[in-house]
Amino acid sequence: MLRFAFAMLLAGSTATTVLAQVQPGDTDQTLRAMRDELERSKTRLRIENQERPFYIEYRLLDVDVRAVTASFGALLSSQTSRNRFMSVDVRVGDYMLDSSKFTSDDGFRGFIGSTGQVGIDRDYPSLRQDLWLATDQAYKEALVRLSRKRGYIQSLARQPDIPDFSRAPGGPLVKVEPHAEPDWTSRNWEDEARAVSAEFRKFPALHSTRVLYYLVYTTTYLMNSEGTEMRTSRSLAAIEAAADTLAPEDGMALHHYYSRYALRPAELPPVAEVSGELARIGRELMALRASPPATDYSGPVLFEAQASAALLAQMLGPSIAGARPSLSMLPMIDQMMERLGGRSEWMGRVNTRVLPAGVMLRDDPTAKEFKGQPLIGSYDVDEEGVKAEAVELVQDGTLKNLLMSRRPGADFNRSNGHGRSVNLSEAQPAMSNLFFQSSAAGESPAELRKKFLEACKADGRAWCVVVKQMDNPALSAQRQDDFSDALLSAGAGGADRVPLRVARVYVADGREELIRGARLAGLNLRVLRKIEGIGNDATAYAFHQNAAQGLAGTALGAFASAQGGLPTTVVAPSLLLDDVEVRGARGEPRRPPLVPPPPIN
Numbered sequence: 050m051l052r053f054a055f056a057m058l059l060a061g062s063t064a065t066t067v068l069a070q071v072q073p074g075d076t077d078q079t080l081r082a083m084r085d086e087l088e089r090s091k092t093r094l095r096i097e098n099q100e101r102p103f104y105i106e107y108r109l110l111d112v113d114v115r116a117v118t119a120s121f122g123a124l125l126s127s128q129t130s131r132n133r134f135m136s137v138d139v140r141v142g143d144y145m146l147d148s149s150k151f152t153s154d155d156g157f158r159g160f161i162g163s164t165g166q167v168g169i170d171r172d173y174p175s176l177r178q179d180l181w182l183a184t185d186q187a188y189k190e191a192l193v194r195l196s197r198k199r200g201y202i203q204s205l206a207r208q209p210d211i212p213d214f215s216r217a218p219g220g221p222l223v224k225v226e227p228h229a230e231p232d233w234t235s236r237n238w239e240d241e242a243r244a245v246s247a248e249f250r251k252f253p254a255l256h257s258t259r260v261l262y263y264l265v266y267t268t269t270y271l272m273n274s275e276g277t278e279m280r281t282s283r284s285l286a287a288i289e290a291a292a293d294t295l296a297p298e299d300g301m302a303l304h305h306y307y308s309r310y311a312l313r314p315a316e317l318p319p320v321a322e323v324s325g326e327l328a329r330i331g332r333e334l335m336a337l338r339a340s341p342p343a344t345d346y347s348g349p350v351l352f353e354a355q356a357s358a359a360l361l362a363q364m365l366g367p368s369i370a371g372a373r374p375s376l377s378m379l380p381m382i383d384q385m386m387e388r389l390g391g392r393s394e395w396m397g398r399v400n401t402r403v404l405p406a407g408v409m410l411r412d413d414p415t416a417k418e419f420k421g422q423p424l425i426g427s428y429d430v431d432e433e434g435v436k437a438e439a440v441e442l443v444q445d446g447t448l449k450n451l452l453m454s455r456r457p458g459a460d461f462n463r464s465n466g467h468g469r470s471v472n473l474s475e476a477q478p479a480m481s482n483l484f485f486q487s488s489a490a491g492e493s494p495a496e497l498r499k500k501f502l503e504a505c506k507a508d509g510r511a512w513c514v515v516v517k518q519m520d521n522p523a524l525s526a527q528r529q530d531d532f533s534d535a536l537l538s539a540g541a542g543g544a545d546r547v548p549l550r551v552a553r554v555y556v557a558d559g560r561e562e563l564i565r566g567a568r569l570a571g572l573n574l575r576v577l578r579k580i581e582g583i584g585n586d587a588t589a590y591a592f593h594q595n596a597a598q599g600l601a602g603t604a605l606g607a608f609a610s611a612q613g614g615l616p617t618t619v620v621a622p623s624l625l626l627d628d629v630e631v632r633g634a635r636g637e638p639r640r641p642p643l644v645p646p647p648p649i650n
């Protein structure tokens with residue numbers, strides 16, 4: 050049935066969709082160089098007695114970056130850079146079985162390779178030279194890879210019957226936006242970084258701090274042998290900050306972070322607002338430093354809205370993607386990804402219940418804002434040249450769809466415009482703006498908290514646990530030990546989650562007491578089928594997904610920084626889960642510094 054459906058898809062319309070064309074007076078020679086070299090490759094690229102390519106794709110990325118880093122009021126670095134990257138994909142075979150998505154034991158790619166850095170001058174002759182060499186090598190690699198892939202498939206007891214590649218829905222697309230030049234605004238980013246980072250000097254117990262202003266403009270070019278031709282521009286501005294310290298009682302490493310994202314540099318908050326937020330971060334970290342260590346607990350846990358959105362970002366990432374993984378000659382890769390939680394738990398479960406009745410899950414890259422807040426995961430066309438679509442993933446608790454790129458999966462064989470990548474990495478299905486909603490009105494924060502305390506009292510507990518904020522190691526970790534702790538959290542099939550701010554809530558009077566070093570154990574998607582309460586306080590949580598090949602969405606690599614992640618937003622309310630295991634602090638205490646810190650003011 051899947052083969053028949055795929056054949057019908059190939060027989061569909063291949064008319065070109067034109068959204069925007071090159072404007073008169075446009076002097077950018079990049080598209081002309083790509084077009085001319087692509088035409089030459091389509092007609093002349095061939096090795097005698099070997100298959101000709103059936104698909105050729107050129108991608109180029111222009112990146113302009115302004116990055117300023119400061120600590121304790123002192124400037125650490127300030128740089129402006131411009132780079133251009135190129136990626137060439139040549140496929141042999143056909144849409145059913147091609148040379149892509151196969152991992153062999155040979156990783157050599159040669160000197161220049163089909164992916165790399167090229168000249169930034171947008172010079173026509175040099176770009177054609179680079180494209181020519183990269184296309185030649187990509188074609189030769191594709192022939193070798195397909196031969197090995199066919200040989201490996203012949204050794205399998207059950208050979209794959211799912212296509213390797215699908216045509217773009219609606220046919221080729223032409224979208225050539227005006228070329229955008231960077232606009233860093235008239236704001237003095239160095240002075241701003243110094244001023245806001247100086248806020249941490251009010252907290253002498255802090256060991257290290259970092260404030261990064263990261264402003265980026267990108268222009269992406271895409272052209273393929275099917276007729277797609279694109280030039281799109283995007284900008285993003287970020288402020289990411291982190292601070293760390295040690296608990297005086299036992300030397301436990303503690304940290305906190307702040308992040309703020311905008312679609313343009315001019316939209317970043319002013320110094321006064323950022324300084325106030327960093328002062329709050331400092332106060333919360335000092336309170337955490339003075340708090341007692343967590344003890345083991347199992348029972349009801351209330352996740353406040355920001356925490357629940359971050360939790361869903363980690364848990365849902367790999368399971369809402371429907372493309373099947375690469376075929377691999379190395380079983381250890383598949384086994385490792387299973388242990389890390391990087392495989393979909395929902396693939397093959399369409400039309401079955403995966404969330405409580407009444408819950409809806411939708412991913413919508415076309416949504417621009419939520420309650421007046423811009424959504425950073427928005428885009429019009431994905432990295433494979435497919436128009437973005439809103440996808441109803443879960444309706445009334447039942448799984449109805451998955452996010453798809455142009456690589457078919459076991460359940461769906463058509464892209465819905467969710468092929469995303471960073472820095473020309475291989476596109477894979479990933480969330481954009483994910484909305485977790487309930488068909489019911491939801492409970493107010495006060496009503497949900499009351500329900501939570503009643504559940505605690507019914508269990509005969511003196512206190513229960515509320516999670517106020519989840520950790521983001523990509524932003525908060527500054528030391529090797531912090532990264533080691535993040536690696537440890539990848540155990541238990543990727544089901545251990547690391548909160549940042551956790552509190553005990555006492556049933557008798559509702560008093561809260563911060564605790565440190567807690568870990569949420571065994572928290573997988575099955576837990577979400579038994580949500581006891583859903584709030585009406587939906588909050589937009591902006592972050593960057595880790596798009597590293599094979600790691601996106603795992604417990605090890607759910608998050609990234611603005612320097613190398615996919616801009617994403619999760620909108621979710623507070624959630625009450627009835628039975629969560631919280632593990633207390635583990636490991637031997639560390640000795641604090643022998644000498645107190647020098648005066649910083």
